[in-house]
Amino acid sequence: MYCIHCGATNADTSKFCMQCGKPLLAPVTPPATPSFPRSLTPVAQAPQATPPRPAPRRRRWLPWAAGALALLLVLGIGTVALARTWLHLGTNDAAKLMPADSPMLLSISPNLLQVRQMQKLQAIVGAFGAAAQGTGALPSDLLEAQLDIDFEKDVVPWAGLEFAASVVNTGQQEPGLLVAAAVRNRSAAEKFMDKVRDQLEADGQTFAEETYRGVKVVFQEPGASGEGLAYAQFNGFLVVGSSLDALHRSVDAAQGQGPVLSKDAGYQKVMKQLRGNRTGYFYLDFVRLTEMTPQYEAEDQPLFNGVQGVGASLALETNGIRLDYTLVLDTKKLSPAQLAALQPLTSRNQAVAAVPDDVLFVASGYRLEGIFDQLAAFLSPDDTESFDQSIGELEEQLGINLENDLFNWADGEYALALIEDPAGLMGDQENPLGVAVLIEASDRRAAERGMNRIAVNLEAQGGERFMDETIAGFGFRTITDPYADITLGYGFVGDFVVIGSSRLALNELANASGSPLAKNATFREAIAPLPEKNSGYVYLDMAGLVDLFYRQMSDTDRRDFNRDVRPYVGTVRAVSMAAQSSGNKDDALRGSLFMLLDQDAFK
Template identity: 20%
Template sequence: MAGKSKYIVAVIGTAVVAAGAFAAYTFLLKGPSGDASGALASAKIIPDEAIMAGYITTDSQAWAKIEEFGTPEAQKLFAKGLEEFNKSADKEGYSYEKDIKPWVGGIMFAVLPPSPVKPAQAKASNKPEPELLMVIGIKDKIAALNFTKKVDKKVKTKETEYKGLKITEAIIETKADIKGNTKNTPSYTAILDNNYVVYGSSKRSVEQAIDTFKGEPSLLSKQGASEILSKGADLKNTVAQFYIPDYAGMIDSLIKSDPEMAKIPPKALDSLKQVKSMVVGFGIDDAGIRMKATANLDPKLNVYQYEPTNSKIVSTLPADTLALINGQGVNRWWDAMLNQSKDFPELQTALGAARTYTRYANIDLDKEVFAWMDGEFALAAISSDKGLLAQTGFGGALVFDTKDDKTAKSMFAKLDSLAKTQNVSVKQRNIGSKQVTEWDVPNQGAVVAHGWLDQDTVFVALGAPIADVLTTQNGKSLESDDSFKTITSSLQKPNGGYFYLDMDKTMVLVNKFATGANAIDPQSKAFLSSIRGVSMTATSSDKTSSQVEMLLSLKSKTK
């Protein structure tokens, strides 16, 4: 830990070594505040060559929200980790709270294309790596100057000049391997306008930032960049955002720097390039940690037409559901994949093999399997300790709404006939007013069951006890379950369906099987126990944009 702390502090320290030269007292003593609004100002220093960028706020009020969550065990672990970090930093003569926190404003980083390599210098085993550039706001010049005096005595540096500005090269000694051998890692910094520290993994990246500061095109000059940086990810209490203003340009840059990427079929690359730009944000709100990713799409390349779902099928599932994926229109996904397979020989071969396999059972994969899956669907894992499921603790269910029940019934009849040829007993059982077909395997019992919940909704249950739960509908449904509502209710609506995971119900299963040598360590267990659940959804207003939202729902702080 001490080694890591020394490296972290040294990197931050070298970023302000050159600050000792400027006259801090002759300028305003306060600079960038470090909140989310600082991204636009920092982006003016990022070269337009950047293939992606990110901004992390250092506003303590934004991050303080996380302190409202966590079990007592998780809080103790967090406090212990912070204490160890502070102790290791103290050994190096630094205090984060006193020496670093007061002056560090928002941090923007960018990934730049690798430096050009001459063919004679290139090695097959040594691919050129992208370069990292960081722009750190100085929100308190006096605090930065005081820290500089401490760092200046501990790090070896040398200065060069570029376009009237000083670039400081610092040599940081770090451990290179487990035997304790060390290596010298250079880093480069410059002070811009006495408000920003520029840190680069190479001298060239810092020079590019200076060029931008002097008037060369910045990240904001890229088409669409200013808009996505201004709008951000539309989150409450944003703590970090990541931007890709030119997604196709990023793909092209990766291809040039990585020979393996060049092997990807052109059509596959074209499908990736349907994304024009993207912004991803993370925020901390009353529910937990939330992520939103918004992609601006090229409608000419977007082959899938989004359709929202009303999620009515969730009401057919029991409150004991521990995980769920639901959505709309499996048939349209299948059609889109068939259309794309024309450009991908491997996919076309795989689909052809699947069609041949189902043809042996006298089933047409396109017309008799996927064609009738035109409504909402759900795939669920449901807690159960009855019968065969006592060993696993859960079973599974597939539920489909369809407008073509005739084709669906025909397919299930063919599957029943196929099962009979495989030494499986196929029998009927009435559960209340509903008839269920079960596949009974010798010495195991009913492993699969299927039936109709109403004239439009068919289900397949993995485990007979799950069929009983689905058809009787005794007790609460998942839709009315408090945990489900807490974990999913704040997600945007309408949407294309949910991914849902109840962590408490999942941990019951994890603790059941994770014993002895496979037991979860106390730290991981404390972290997982602080999570209420995970939910995710996707929306799309039209073919020009798509948004994904995910919530890590956390338990409120307890004493």
């Protein structure tokens, strides 16, 4: 029987693993080759002989060891937590160790439903790790190079099922930092920290010990650069603080001697908006963050004033990675106009049926005037005058009044799309892209009048005239710059006014109904995890865009790209995003971003 927790082989009649002691759920035949990446060698296997390590050289970077070690722990222990949870179930207990006034928390704590997906995604992590090998950029490389720490031997044996990092208010000018890693082997974790301490003391740092509320605390004695780090084990976690005060606050919260973040109303409100099926999450309290940073001029940021908290969660789907986000609003600090401008309206998403399926990028939305409303509603007093001036200049250049000649008919959907165009963006062949704009017209006659006014004004400015032209059976008005060989045009296709940066772009729009993006298999797969009721989509064909620019590269650039970039972007097929529409009384904004991955990454 094969233990899914540590990888050890047990007798078929065993109920518990002889190596790690965890229950054996069902008989499993071990694979011919264990599926663990090299960095995840099961702790039960016999250690391989390794050549003796050279004696560590005297390090001269240690005057700032406190901050460096805290950063290394964030990176190193975080990676360990991810690695160990590849085959385990995480918890969500770190928030019980953080003071309630902590303005920021990052937690990696996958739930049961995420475990299988994490197993499938080992190939991706393996590819990223292989690309970074030898660069010194991996957390394990940093631990080994700077602290003479062997990741596999010194960290993996004790690292548990959750990792978290939090900013904490210590009453000082600079905020503190707390890093907490769940511990499954207390003695191994203590041995690890003793090894770190011995190395730092060998380089001239001094440590002392104390007992605080019954907890043994080890702390770096203050030096010329100020307070040093402090660490302790309690409540099943190894907690490292950037200062002794920061660690004391964590002990207080854990023992009920002060308010704790997990019971804070603001924290709970944000977390309630996020999906429970997640690998980890991020929490930010804007109010407390501004209180900790008095230099921040909140009165000049109306939007930030109205945001009470921000949350984001990461989840692994069967075909990619989904990021959900939420903004919890303080409705008492926002005007009715601001609240109305923030609420996403529900789109019928007809614009994605009016663009061709080979677009490289598209961003669609509902109600064009809403963009201007959002800008105007959240401008600071100093920026309002310049914004009004910019609107006036735009109206003068177009020869129209936005309210009377555009917004009165452009009250439906709109979209901006990029397509491949060998002629280049505005004639620049080094950027082989074409631009297409679609605006749904609720009143065609009003739309014709508005577009004609713009055309007349452009003719007066440039000296060239718009010509009537038929493209793919649709009537367009086009204008050509004879010196730059650039053709612009507009016309009506279905219910949309379409504007293209070239004849190719106009032709693509005219023929879009035959092969629309809305029916594209990759697009449909990419938007499936997004909110069904939304205000529009953002979609990026990553594979197509990478292929386009790869074809423009020289042989040397291609070699560099294949070595340095493709390992990171090669598995990404598409990226999509949508904001969830909500009612006027809703005090939270939500949305999702999804990264569609190549199925080879799941094999």
